[in-house]
Amino acid sequence: MSDVAQRERVRAVARLADEWRLLGRHDPRRREVEAGLTRVLDDPSPSVRLALACELAADPTAPHHLVMALCYDKPAIAAEIAASTPVLIDSELVDLVALSPAAVQCAVALRPCPSAALSAAIAAVGEREACLTLLANRDAAMVKSVFATLLSRFGADRSMLDAIFVRPDAPVTVRHEIVERALAARRAPASGGRAREVEVERLRAEQDHATIALASECPARDAPDLVAHLISRGRLTTALLVRAAASGAFALIEHSLANLAAVSVDRVRAIMGEPGGPAFRALCARAGLPERALQALCVTAEVRREAGPDEAGAAITRALDRYETRAGDQLDDVLALMRRVSSEMSGRSAREPARRARPEPRVRSNYLGAQHGFRSRPPDGKVSA
Incomplete structure (x- = not known):
């Protein structure tokens, strides 16, 4: 021819x-x-x-x-x-995605304004390249379940996690999962014994601080979802609450106590105005916080509210001094927690000027460079120390 x-x-x-x-x-x-x-x-x-x-x-x-x-x-x-025909309806495009190779799936993912149903189909059966193409299409309608599907299918794929994380419509729960996976992958646990316990505690501290950073950046409407996610994953802990108080992340504490105590956030916010008062103690008791954890949270919140925005390290040191005068038991695990948090916050405060002098891209600092901390509420609804 x-x-x-x-x-x-x-x-x-x-x-x-x-x-x-x-x-x-x-x-x-x-x-x-x-x-x-x-x-x-x-x-x-x-x-x-x-x-x-x-x-x-x-x-x-x-x-x-x-x-x-x-x-x-x-x-x-x-x-x-x-990639562009307006003739086909969603059900036909969904079938096309299911029956076609990656090149055609990518073309469908590039269509103008793919619907939520089409995005869900690509996320469920699409090849890796098609899913990355879909995430890059900022006009694609994507509901929460789509991100969860992608995380389930490609949870070990660094490029996929990056692409999910930078989507402005990615749920905060998925972003939190990505941050924790990144930190866990970056810090390999020690072989065993006390060294492993120390390494696990360091990882948990990094994950807590990353959670606090993420909570500080997410819109207020997403905070209840994040708290519910933390509870379901066993990540809403006394350590996280104390670290949040030390960091001044009171919104995370407010939404956490509101969920645990089953009261409105507005009511919690009003009570938080006097963290050492009887109403706050009654709220924490209803939320299931142990008494020693309640004392630690009280003094940390009190001192942090008195301190300036750049005095986190000094504030937690003063909070530790106040708590030590109330804790007579040297084996108090909450006292040990307060000492760890004091050390962490002092170190972070010392490094903060260097971080400001060498800013990193927003996504990198929030995701892979996250250094940001209430241990989880067990099935009986109580918060463990």
Whole structure:
């Protein structure tokens, strides 16, 4: 087959498509021209069929049977028309994603404003490249379950996690899961014994501080979801609350106590105005905090509210001094926690000027560089120390 004949057939496809568009819907010649376009589907040259796909791709009046046939042609041909044709409905596109190779799936993922149903289909059965393409399409409608599906399928894929994390519509619960996985992967546990316990505690401290940073950045409407997620994962702990108080992240504490005590956030916020008062103690008791944890949270919240925004290290040191005068038992595990938090906050405060002098990109600092801490409420609804 000569290249000249092939180029002539490509030009003939363009002429037929132009003629078909010019003819009125009820013109008897339109049917004949459409039949000619249909015969192009049997042309042995992919270039000729690709020319037909290019002609029909953006046409909302393109014959449905032609579009469907081209969508299941060779990947390059199918991708050309699948990327933009307005003729197909969502259910047809979902089937196309399920039955097509990665190139065609990527084309569908690049469509203008993919619906939530189409995004869900790509996330559920799409190849890795298609899922990355979908995440890069900022016009794609994506509900929470789509992100959860992607995290379940590609939870060990660094590029996928990065792409999910930078999506502005990614749920805070998924972002939290990504942060914790990144930190866990970066810090390999020691072989065993006391060294392993120390390493696990360091990892938990980093995860707590990352949680606090994420909670500080997320919109207020997402805070209840984050707290519910922390409770379900066993990550809402006394240590996290104390670290949040030391960091001045009172919104996280307010939403946590509201969830645990089953009261409104506004009520908790009003009570938090006097963290050492009887109302606050009654609230914490209703939330299931142990008495020693309650004392630690009280003194930390009191001192942190008195301190300035840049005095976290000094504030937690003063809080530790106050707590030590109330804790007579040197084996008090909450006292040990307060000492750890004091050490962490002092170190972070000392390093903060250097961090401000060498700012990192926002996503990197929040995700892989996260250094940010209430151990989880067990099934009986109590918060463990």
